[in-house]
Amino acid sequence: MTGGSPLPGRGVDGDFAVWAPHRDRVRLRLGTAADPEPRVADMERGADGWWRTRVDGAGPGTAYAYLLDEDPLPLPDPRSRHQPDGVHAPGRVYDHAAFAWTDAAWTGRPLEGAVVYEMHVGTFTPGGTLESALERLDHLVDLGVTHVEVMPVNAFDGTHGWGYDGVLWYAVHEPYGGPDALKGFVDACHGRGLAVLLDVVHNHLGPSGAYLPRFGPYFSGENAWGPSLNLDGPDSDPVRRLVLDNALEWLREYHLDGLRLDAVHALRDDRAVPVLEELSAEVETLAAGLGRPLSLVAESDRNDPRTVLPREGGGTGMTAQWSDDLHHALHVALTGETHGYYADFAGPGVLPAVLTRVFRHAGTYSSFRRRTHGRPVDTARVPGSRFLGYLSTHDQIGNRARGDRMGEHVSPGLLVCGAALLLCSPYTPMVFMGEEWAATTPWPFFASFTDPDLVEGVRNGRRREFAALGWDTAEIPDPMDPATRDAAVLDWSQPGREPHAPVLEAYRALIALRRAEPELSDPRLDRFAVAASEDGRRLVLVRGSLRVVCNLSGEPAPVELDAAPREVLLASGAPETDGTRVRVPGECFAVLRV
Incomplete structure (x- = not known):
């Protein structure tokens, strides 16, 4: 890619550069807007549209701006690193190397598995x-x-x-x-x-x-x-x-x-x-x-x-x-x-469908856009x-x-x-x-x-x-x-x-619990399933050997599972189990091992 410049506009060592390809004249103005006698230096235009100049002694903290053609208004550098007086004022030369970091041992975190x-x-x-x-x-x-x-x-x-x-x-x-x-x-x-x-x-x-x-x-x-x-x-x-x-x-x-x-x-x-x-x-x-x-x-x-x-x-x-x-x-x-x-x-089947397929609009009609929208996610690959x-x-x-x-x-x-639906998905x-x-x-x-x-x-x-x-x-x-x-x-x-x-x-x-139970953070969509009641108010997330039961209705309701629960890992209300049937209080969830 052309048109770049080593540390363009940085100015830490006295070098200044700005891209203004269609301007006839660019000047560097050193000093704040209130400075009665700012220092102004003409910049030299390169064939690439970059204007450059060097000013000895213009180190970190130096206020600077650019004057374009004959316009008297000094403008901040598009690549300014420090604007202590606001976006309309000159910027200040800033040295990234001056900060004393203490995170040398930091090795980062991948986004997969994150919250x-x-x-x-x-x-x-x-x-x-x-x-x-x-x-x-x-x-x-x-x-x-x-x-x-x-x-x-x-x-x-x-x-x-x-x-x-x-x-x-x-x-x-x-x-x-x-x-x-x-x-x-x-x-x-x-x-x-x-x-x-x-x-x-x-x-x-x-x-x-x-x-x-x-x-x-x-x-x-x-x-x-x-x-x-x-x-x-x-x-x-x-x-x-x-x-x-x-x-x-x-x-x-x-x-x-x-x-x-x-x-x-x-x-x-x-x-x-x-x-x-x-x-x-x-x-x-x-x-x-x-x-x-x-x-x-x-x-x-x-x-x-x-x-x-x-x-x-x-x-x-x-x-x-x-x-x-x-x-x-x-x-x-x-x-x-x-x-x-x-x-x-809206509709009882929408949430289970979106939970398993990511997008509601996946090559389907969007009423508020008034057109077909989106593309399906290949849940076996993504x-x-x-x-x-x-x-x-x-x-x-x-x-x-x-x-x-x-x-x-x-x-x-x-x-x-x-x-629970989100964090166990x-x-x-x-x-x-x-x-x-x-x-x-x-x-x-x-x-x-x-x-x-x-x-x-x-x-x-x-x-x-x-x-x-x-x-x-x-x-x-x-x-x-x-x-x-x-x-x-x-x-x-x-x-x-x-x-x-x-x-x-x-x-x-x-x-x-998401951190302690890897099945809850398993990202594989083709191993994820959601069962829902006819009205959509009771949902079961299938996460390996775990079942996340959510009762969105206001009343206790029984939910039939595919296997009998062996252990309650976490619940917001005391669930009652009877074989493969679980009764969950209204507006409560339970995470079960089957």
């Missing part, structure tokens, strides 16, 4: 920083999760937000603590045996501070969030390198164990070797060099199992992908909601561990009008039944922060832009979006009100009191 925990830094603790998040890492260890998936930390405008409005992909959001704080977080996680995945967003830019297109043809066409990245058009080689280098830098310089790739279906790419396949190959090479596993987890709306097939088998080589169909089937079975896209997941299953995610909660969690709509018993389970104790704190969309027009545009946009889905717009919290973010912060007093403590204990016990 993932999705966390948003800004609402995980009242402090809302990577440093304050360290105070709760022992909770995650006690819970038994193996991987922490951190929602985006790339620099975005404002103080609080989801992180998907990032505009500088290489820089860590300063209100979270900046680059050293992320390294400290990863280092501390590794010290506790926790792997760290980072959610990265390359499919679009946020609406404020999106200066990238001023430097070059980084975008072409449109997707659901605005301009699409130019991955296959003229001058697209350096654009692809921006993405690839960014991914590799997160893994190499921040010691991350993998990346969650946001909405890869929005990466428009018509090349023979798509950027995801290229990324997979380069990450595989990096993993070999580092001597530890590295994972790539895609969020894809395509329902295409080729996303997780090996490159040699015609796939893109992703380690795993999210499966919203699994979520939707579980959500409808537990809550009874059937509006919007949930309508396709293990369930390549699909993340979940009861809730930031999207599935945050894209509800009020940001209300499932625990608001179902009993603790039903929530625990859902956890062949899939890689993921828990959204607070779910493990049935947190009541909402998690709606919030942001903190300062431009008045943008603020009003976001408010109106959310109202229109929810109105189109049939939600009562009067319920929508103001996404720009700081109180909306504050209400989303986890209440850490809840895990120790009723009714939350028993839910947390059930999650801990289920995760521990």
Whole structure:
């Protein structure tokens, strides 16, 4: 791939480089915006469209920006590693080698067999920083999760937000603590045996501070969030390198164990070797060099199992992908909601079918898309561990009008039944922060832009979006009100009191049992079966010699098994056995050995 540059834009040793192929003049400006006499140096244009210069003494901490043609506005480096004054200000030269790591003994964790925990830094603790998040890492260890998936930390405008409005992909959001704080977080996680995945967003830019297109043809066409990245058009080689280098830098310089790739279906790419396949190959090479596993987890709306097939088998080589169909089937079975896209997941046979086949829409008609969608998963070839299953995610909660969690709509018993179905399944389970104790704190969309027009545009946009889905717009919290973010912060007093403590204990016990009984984490879909009652309210997961019985109805009910139980390994209510018949209390589960 051409168009790259050794450590482009890094500047640690006084070398600066920026790609601006269609500009007639590029200058390096040293100093902050408030500096009355900044130092300005002309840069030399190369045939590859990269502008370069060397400035002696411009070491770590030096403020710098670029001036394009005769525009007086200094712009931050598209590859800036440190933006202490925000996304509109000059960046600072940052030296990755200066951090003192203590994780030399860390050998990584594969995603297969993992239990993932999705966390948003800004609402995980009242402090809302990577440093304050360290105070709760022992909770995650006690819970038994193996991987922490951190929602985006790339620099975005404002103080609080989801992180998907990032505009500088290489820089860590300063209100979270900046680059050293992320390294400290990863280092501390590794010290506790926790792997760290980072959610990265390359499919679009946020609406404020999106200066990238001023430097070059980084975008072409449109997707659901605005301009699409130019991955296959003229001058697209350096654009692809921006993405690839960014991914590799997160893994190499921040010691991350993998990346969650946001909405890869929005990466428009018509090349023979798509950027995801290229990324997979380069990450595989990096993993070999580092001597530890590295994972790539895609969020894809395509329902295409080729996303997780090996490159040699015609796939893109992703380690795993999210499966919203699994979520939707579980959500409808537990809550009874059937509006919007949930309508396709209603019916007593849907949950058993999705549990065994991964996708509801697998070459079948999708009513909310108004077209045929998806491709079947070959369950004899593709293990369930390549699909993340979940009861809730930031999207599935945050894209509800009020940001209300499932625990608001179902009993603790039903929530625990859902956890049993998930944690005893062949899939890689993921828990959204607070779910493990049935947190009541909402998690709606919030942001903190300062431009008045943008603020009003976001408010109106959310109202229109929810109105189109049939939600009562009067319920929508103001996404720009700081109180909306504050209400989303986890209440850490809840895990120790009723009714939350028993839910947390059930999650801990289920995760521990999954680790202790290999049959519960067996990813082979062709050895997994689900039996269900006619009304779909009683389900039995067949996991080798184990049977996971879930009674989703409110009344005790008998369930006929294929063999007599010999042992009760775990139960949320006392089951009664009589030969091959098991009577399970309402809204309870039992894990039995037969």
